[in-house]
Amino acid sequence: MRTFKITVLVGLTISSLLLVNMLLINLSVVSSNYLSIFLVLCLLCVFSWQLKLRKNFAKVAPAKNDASNDDIHQIELSFQKINLLLSKQVSIVDNEVSRANTLVGSAVGDISNSFKCLQELCQLQQSLISQIVQNITSAENNESSMIDSFVQHTNDTLQEFVDVIITTSKKSLETLSYTDEMIAQFDSIFSLLGQVENLASQTNLLALNAAIEAARAGDAGRGFAVVANEVRALSISSTELNESIRNKISGTQNIISQLRSSVEMMASADMTPTLKAKDKVIEMIDYMGKTSVSTGTVIHELSLITPQISEHVVNAIRSLQFEDLTNQTLTSIKSNLSSISVLNQLLENIEITPDAMSEQLINLQMKCHEIMTSTTKKDESRSVCQMSMAEGEVELF
């Protein structure tokens, strides 16, 4: 109403000023243009006044229209419903946001602790593995030299053993040939003994003949007979002695045959166990070599895996920064909710009456604009913040 009055007043003032001006300067020729502008302005003023009056009349008498009254009531009801719905939704969303906040906070705390433990254990494992690697590397030289010397020693021992066996065999065979020579000697002794026996029996025969001749000589040969008997006795003792020598030599021959079998046992050593022992030594060397290589490989692979685990754990810990980002998001949702609440409050306070409605709606629009501006500002400031978790290298925990 006021603006309208001002417009009318301004219009009238301008037109009257123009009129006065023309009169004062007393222009000889009154321009038809000025006159027409003045007329148009006057017409505009009157027209707008009438338009405004009509509008006011329509405002004052809405009660006459039942339909519009019903509409207003419906609008009021709708406003109330929207208001209720909004407050319900806002409270639910608010609760959910708080719950999400708590859940994320506690879960992230737990996960972070677990990862920290995992990382510590990883580091421990890594240090243990590197210790093992170091031990193995330092031990490898000693060990290999130890194994080498052991193998060399075993080989030497085996060779000495073989040499001893062969030398023993050879010496035994030589002994055997000496023994065989000895047996041949004994055989010749036997033949000599046979000759001796022959001599003895001949002596015995001679003694017998002498005894017979002595008997034939009678008393004169009595002395000779005694001698002949003595000679005979001697020949018999000689035969007995011969027999005992033969027996002794036979005993010796038996002993020699035992000696021969002993020598045979000494000479005949089976080489198969030695062969097997040699094969075992070779097998063992091979096995040791393979084991050493495979152990080395496995430990090397293990030492490569652990740093990878560590790296993944670090990545996981860094990924836990999502808590911060999520919190930011949740906070922003909360502030948006509070904006919606403010709006809701405005809606609640609005009076749906024909007089106040327009003003209140304008007020509502202004408030909406304010909220819109502040929300946009906040959103812009937030978008400046970190958008990706991978951007930060810093560990937050």
Place this chain on the structure above:
Amino acid sequence: MTVKKMLENDDSKLSIVVDGKFDFSLYQNFRDAYIDFQGRNVDIVLDLSKTTYMDSSALGMILLLKEYGDKNSNRIVIKSPNETVNKILEIAQFHRLLTIEI
């Protein structure tokens, strides 16, 4: 279990073939095979192609043969031992002492 003696080229070359097990029981026959050989500066060939087994007394006999050969300037050549016998000869390091033709 036999030892065969073969004289070639007017008794100037001697071959000894050992068949079956080469052990102590062959001692006398083996010794007899070379002990009367008069050839000098020639090869005495010990053919082990038919030998299936050898014990240490066989090694001792070969050493005695080598001693005999050294005395008479004869080279001892072992011919065609089978795998087992050759292994035994290797263990005894006979490759260093004698010529072994496989």
